[in-house]
Amino acid sequence: MNDAGVPVSTLQPAPGAGSGPDVDSARDPLPDPVREPVAEPVPGSAPAVTAEAPAAPQADTAPAAPRADAAPAPAAAPWAAVGKPAPHESARLHVLGQADYTDDIAEVRGTLHAALGLSARAHARILAIDLSRVRASRGVTAVYTASDIPGTNDCGPIIHDDPILADGLVQYVGQPVFIVVADSHDNARRAARLAEVDYEELPAILTPQAARAAQSYVLPPMRLQRGDAQAAFERAPHRVKGELYVGGQEQFYLEGQIAYAIPQENQGMLVQCSTQHPSEMQHVVAHALGLHSHHVTVECRRMGGGFGGKESQSALWSAAAAVAASLLRRPVKLRADRDDDMLVTGKRHCFHYEYEVGHDDDGRIVAARVDMVSRAGYSADLSGPVATRAVCHFDNAYYLSDVDIRAACGKTNTQSNTAFRGFGGPQGAIAMEYVLDEIARNLGRDALDVRKLNFYGRKGEGRDVTPYGQVIVDNVIHELVDELEAGSDYRACRAAIEAYNRASPVLKKGLALTPVKFGIAFNVTHLNQAGALVHVYVDGSILVNHGGTEMGQGVNTKIMQVVAHELGVDLARVRVTATRTDKVANTSATAASTGADLNGKAAQDAAYQIRQRLAAFAARQYGGDPDGVRFAADTVSVAGHEIPFGDLVAKAYLARVQLWSDGFYATPGLSWDPKTMTGNPFSYFAYGAAVAEVVVDTLTGEWKLTRADALYDAGRSLNPALDIGQVEGAFIQGMGWLTTEELRWNGAGKLTTHAPSTYKIPGVSDCPEDFRVRLFDNANVEDSIHRSKAVGEPPLLLPFSVFFAIRDAISSVGGHRVDPPLQAPATCEAILDAVAAVQAAGAPVRAA
Numbered sequence: 074m075n076d077a078g079v080p081v082s083t084l085q086p087a088p089g090a091g092s093g094p095d096v097d098s099a100r101d102p103l104p105d106p107v108r109e110p111v112a113e114p115v116p117g118s119a120p121a122v123t124a125e126a127p128a129a130p131q132a133d134t135a136p137a138a139p140r141a142d143a144a145p146a147p148a149a150a151p152w153a154a155v156g157k158p159a160p161h162e163s164a165r166l167h168v169l170g171q172a173d174y175t176d177d178i179a180e181v182r183g184t185l186h187a188a189l190g191l192s193a194r195a196h197a198r199i200l201a202i203d204l205s206r207v208r209a210s211r212g213v214t215a216v217y218t219a220s221d222i223p224g225t226n227d228c229g230p231i232i233h234d235d236p237i238l239a240d241g242l243v244q245y246v247g248q249p250v251f252i253v254v255a256d257s258h259d260n261a262r263r264a265a266r267l268a269e270v271d272y273e274e275l276p277a278i279l280t281p282q283a284a285r286a287a288q289s290y291v292l293p294p295m296r297l298q299r300g301d302a303q304a305a306f307e308r309a310p311h312r313v314k315g316e317l318y319v320g321g322q323e324q325f326y327l328e329g330q331i332a333y334a335i336p337q338e339n340q341g342m343l344v345q346c347s348t349q350h351p352s353e354m355q356h357v358v359a360h361a362l363g364l365h366s367h368h369v370t371v372e373c374r375r376m377g378g379g380f381g382g383k384e385s386q387s388a389l390w391s392a393a394a395a396v397a398a399s400l401l402r403r404p405v406k407l408r409a410d411r412d413d414d415m416l417v418t419g420k421r422h423c424f425h426y427e428y429e430v431g432h433d434d435d436g437r438i439v440a441a442r443v444d445m446v447s448r449a450g451y452s453a454d455l456s457g458p459v460a461t462r463a464v465c466h467f468d469n470a471y472y473l474s475d476v477d478i479r480a481a482c483g484k485t486n487t488q489s490n491t492a493f494r495g496f497g498g499p500q501g502a503i504a505m506e507y508v509l510d511e512i513a514r515n516l517g518r519d520a521l522d523v524r525k526l527n528f529y530g531r532k533g534e535g536r537d538v539t540p541y542g543q544v545i546v547d548n549v550i551h552e553l554v555d556e557l558e559a560g561s562d563y564r565a566c567r568a569a570i571e572a573y574n575r576a577s578p579v580l581k582k583g584l585a586l587t588p589v590k591f592g593i594a595f596n597v598t599h600l601n602q603a604g605a606l607v608h609v610y611v612d613g614s615i616l617v618n619h620g621g622t623e624m625g626q627g628v629n630t631k632i633m634q635v636v637a638h639e640l641g642v643d644l645a646r647v648r649v650t651a652t653r654t655d656k657v658a659n660t661s662a663t664a665a666s667t668g669a670d671l672n673g674k675a676a677q678d679a680a681y682q683i684r685q686r687l688a689a690f691a692a693r694q695y696g697g698d699p700d701g702v703r704f705a706a707d708t709v710s711v712a713g714h715e716i717p718f719g720d721l722v723a724k725a726y727l728a729r730v731q732l733w734s735d736g737f738y739a740t741p742g743l744s745w746d747p748k749t750m751t752g753n754p755f756s757y758f759a760y761g762a763a764v765a766e767v768v769v770d771t772l773t774g775e776w777k778l779t780r781a782d783a784l785y786d787a788g789r790s791l792n793p794a795l796d797i798g799q800v801e802g803a804f805i806q807g808m809g810w811l812t813t814e815e816l817r818w819n820g821a822g823k824l825t826t827h828a829p830s831t832y833k834i835p836g837v838s839d840c841p842e843d844f845r846v847r848l849f850d851n852a853n854v855e856d857s858i859h860r861s862k863a864v865g866e867p868p869l870l871l872p873f874s875v876f877f878a879i880r881d882a883i884s885s886v887g888g889h890r891v892d893p894p895l896q897a898p899a900t901c902e903a904i905l906d907a908v909a910a911v912q913a914a915g916a917p918v919r920a921a
Contacts, residue, residue, distance in 0.1 A: 309431025328377025
């Protein structure tokens with residue numbers, strides 16, 4: 074029995090199996106490690122995918138060409154710096170409170186503090202604004218409005234429709250109107266509340282449904298079609314049709330938005346900020362100051378969380394701090410308090426769907442139509458790419474022969490929504506899962522059986538082309554789901570739950586197993602590139618700088634492991650420094666789950682060049698062939714000699730061998746035509762599945778996740794400990810999105826859930842007591858870094874299982890004959906509403 078008095082599930086863990094041999098390509102100069110036994114459960118028994126991928130389609134990016142000075146790659150001995158569960162490089166600093174975040178940086182003498190004055194109206198013209206009381210407030214040094222910005226008043230990442238400060242027109246409650254600079258954070262914040270503004274109110278649109286009705290969009294709607302959906306509908310024996318609403322989500326990073334701008338000589342500006350995209354911040358700040366990019370340096374050592382909220386929307390804070398610092402020629406720090414942060418910044422897009430799906434007697438989908446509209450907010454921001462990814466993930470793990478997918482980005486007078494872990498993928502995939510759940514209930518079948526019937530085909534079976542035309546060459550969803558189904562004892566658990574529900578009139582249990590197929594790459598092809606610098610010092614220590622940013626996910630740790638592996642040294646020799654735009658230029662955001670993929674490959678390229686030079690030098694010094702030189706265990710082996718790595722480096726320095734190098738990587742094989750919405754937008758797919766068991770109190774709407782089993786395909790994991798942690802965190806975060814985290818605006822357009830007192834993220838008590846996360850034994854068929862796969866965003870879709878387990882429990886109230894109209898988030902109130910609807914429906918619902 075658990076704490077709620079509910080019998081614990083009979084689910085059993087899946088048997089483990091050792092990982093198979095590595096299948097790295099010849100390009101990887103070192104083979105993957107001989108894996109040692111570790112404390113974590115080892116992935117399951119599915120065979121590694123060894124089938125060769127078909128020739129890559131023509132793309133507008135290509136792999137980095139070999140350097141002209143590159144020596145033949147030495148065949149190094151196996152070395153186990155990658156593939157091992159190493160601790161996070163800053164773990165000790167985190168625990169001791171010694172990890173410096175932007176607000177911990179020692180302030181330069183004369184530092185001032187800024188705050189933003191915010192709009193109190195959702196949509197209005199500013200007729201007059203009186204800032205005299207603001208200027209007269211204690212400690213205030215200056216107040217600036219849009220007219221004071223030296224350069225361009227814009228911080229939009231793609232379209233220039235996002236002003237740093239509103240200029241005559243406000244478009245949401247919380248939009249910044251002015252900057253106040255004072256001698257302290259508190260004085261600046263108090264002064265910002267003293268402005269007197271005269272507004273002329275205008276009609277406001279607040280919901281995606283209202284935006285669709287008004288044809289109010291920030292971008293033209295998009296459409297993807299394949300086959301003849303209308304003809305397929307006419308042939309379909311059954312149809313389901315309905316609507317779904319899935320809410321948004323606040324990123325709720327522990328460290329809020331912050332920027333510290335310090336003027337430098339000759340018009341220079343150093344901005345230290347919490348951002349996932351230093352290069353974008355550099356561009357925005359340079360434009361706002363009317364300068365070139367080379368005047369601006371942006372630095373980020375680490376973030377206290379990002380989750381997409383610091384990809385584009387850190388630009389407002391960086392630009393505002395830099396403008397004030399430039400005008401005053403003094404350092405200015407702008408740190409957002411939690412309520413200001415939540416009022417100003419965008420969130421995950423909520424979506425409203427109208428869907429219709431045709432299927433046969435077994436539940437196989439033969440036609441699908443969906444019309445999605447998101448709450449984009451008042452400006453475009455990243456809503457276009459989010460919608461594109463939603464369209465490309467509507468299929469999730471299922472083959473859809475004839476489809477008509479429409480998506481629109483509704484312009485609303487709310488915060489401009491932005492990136493959030495999954496970036497539209499979860500919003501696209503959940504609609505299909507909702508439909509399959511409904512089909513199964515209508516047919517009286519287990520939802521897992523209907524899901525498996527609709528999976529993309531196994532190799533050689535066909536049914537392997539996505540609606541946007543990409544051929545799937547790495548499909549392991551069948552093997553992965555079979556392993557999870559067997560290991561979790563899904564069928565026995567289903568029978569036990571049915572028996573329990575027959576005997577329990579109030580508490581109802583539910584069960585669901587849901588799959589994940591998630592594409593890895595940026596939607597925009599040119600963003601799939603990265604650079605890195607690797608320096609080997611005379612004492613044999615190694616310093617790495619790359620374009621990725623550390624937000625707690627461990628990208629620095631993985632890249633340290635890659636470099637240590639490449640040079641055959643202990644991990645302790647390697648250190649990663651803060652991301653800076655004056656070290657690696659023109660970087661992409663650390664987003665789209667590509668941080669380790671792109672920057673790891675770039676760092677590997679740089680380290681590989683250094684190793685080539687050292688091997689050639691060692692062969693000259695000690696004899697033998699460079700190809701025979703081995704780097705492993707901090708030792709270089711050549712022609713019968715064993716030289717400590719540090720000693721060889723010192724000798725190479727005296728011989729004037731270059732001991733540093735830059736590396737570059739561009740993901741090959743990518744293409745996308747936004748007009749036809751076809752191409753190969755993804756380098757590969759990551760797969761996963763999860764089983765969730767819940768118990769629901771039908772009198773109160775309260776519920777509890779009693780057990781969760783997750784199996785995730787991380788390829789040949791670079792660091793199993795970090796990857797398992799990422800899966801666990803993504804699962805709980807996604808569960809929060811679908812169950813407890815509810816964003817609410819009042820009738821005047823003000824976000825009322827702008828603090829932890831009203832916005833409920835999951836806590837420790839919401840985690841299941843029985844939580845089993847394992848990595849699937851697989852190897853990426855693509856030449857990713859050591860055949861690993863991304864683990865940032867895809868696991869966020871695993872807690873679909875929680876939402877549908879809750880829906881399953883509610884469905885049992887009506888004997889599984891009525892589809893519960895449960896919307897997301899499935900709060901206690903939403904659960905009670907769905908329970909009442911099922912109880913009131915009475916008559917069974919059957920397929921048309």
